[in-house]
Amino acid sequence: MASKTSHIACSWALPITIVKGEGCLIFDDKGKKYIDFAGGWCVGTHGWGNKEMAKAVMAEAKHALYVPPTLQWKKWEKLATLLVKHAPGKLNRVYRCCSGSEAVEFAIKCARASTGRNTIVSVEGVYHGHTYGAASVGNAIGRRIGPGIPHCKKIPLPSSPAAAAKGLKMLESYLKQGDVAAFLSEPVFSNAGVFIPPANFYPRVAALCKKYGALLAMDEVAVGFGRCGKRFSSELWNLSPDILCLGKSLTGGYGAMGATLVTEKVYQKSQGIPDYATFGWTPVNTAATLANVKKLFDRKLWNNSAKVGKYLLDRISQIRVSGIKEVRGLGLLIGISLKNKDASALQRACLDAGVYLESWNEPDGTLYLLISPPLILDMATAKRGADVLENVLKKFYKS
Secondary structure (H helix, E strand, C coil), X not given: CCCCCCCCXXXXXXXXXXXXXXXXXXXXXXXXXXXXXXXXXHCCCCCECCXXXXXXXXXXXXXXXXXXXXXXXXXXXXXXHHHHHXXXXXXXXXXXXXXXXXXXXXXXXXXXXXXXXXEEEEECCCCCCCCHHHHHHCCCCCCCCCCCCCCEEEECCCCCHHHHXXXXXXXXXXXCCCCEEEEEECCCECCCCCECCCCCHHHHHHHHHHHHCCEEEEECCCCCXXXXXXXXXXXXXXXXXXXXXXXXXXXXXXXXXXXXXXXXXXXXXXXXXXXXXXXXXXXXHXXXXXXXXXXHHHXXXXXXXXXXXXXXXXXXXXXXXXXXXXXXXXXXXXXXXXXXXXXXXXHHHHHHHCEECEEEECCCCCEEEEECCCCCXXXXXXXXXXXXXXXXXXXXXXX
């Protein structure tokens, strides 16, 4: 009988095996270190190898406890109270989820259940997750997996005043039809290239939603918890969302968890929906999240994100390379648009030079770099990383 070979189902993973992390550095199995400019895809808060975080996880793991959703556990309420205390607007109820994708699924369910309407309007090209509902309102449908869930409509990415005006006009036309349950979007478009909408876009969106009785749902899975220089990115426009999706940096990378926050009105009108997840908020993940979120709020890490992020944005904007088209960012979320070249080749060149960041090619060939380091990034490490990036870009586009 022929032996079977086991492989992880991931065809695009880089041939680098990471064995440990220290702060904003990661190390491979050959001892090489890299400046982590990716932060685990907007996951990193307090960096890697943090002793306080590890202690919180290990302390809870000693109990070897699983609590099913049908029972009570005091730390769930403690975490929920902490989240709603700091959340924007009037959000005061929390659904326990396993991930950011599932948090978006809960948002769709709550929006439809509480309004009695079906349609979800979102922004073209913005990523909201891999599960079917999240993929349908986001950009992950059409990749050989067939049609998405029905009643999903899109407006253009508001990457310019003209695009924003067109999108607002389309949104109002959808709202006038009377079946829009919610407008769902990221406050800052992370995986769409870190585009920041014009200043009047979200205030107009909020006003339109209120006028026509639709809910405002913000997906802060990637851009919440200090990533863009505020506690939550909705605060950049003084938004008061009816629904807020959280994930990624909830645990700071020390667990897996999501959460969907809603107002009391939305919660009361959503009674009866499936509102649990088997592995939502396990004790170990909850312990990690409590430690992470409390530490983040106590230290007000969004201030460091704003300060170091501004330095990094200014430093990268000064790089004089013919391949750079535009540099955009808020806090420690920075996107770079470059002329058409192979994204994986550039990512590998950066890795060879000692910096890990994310890159991809859009269908039109445009190359994007995404920088989202842990929120503890210091000026010295930011400078070293930017210097490395500049040298790589000069060589890459010269060749």
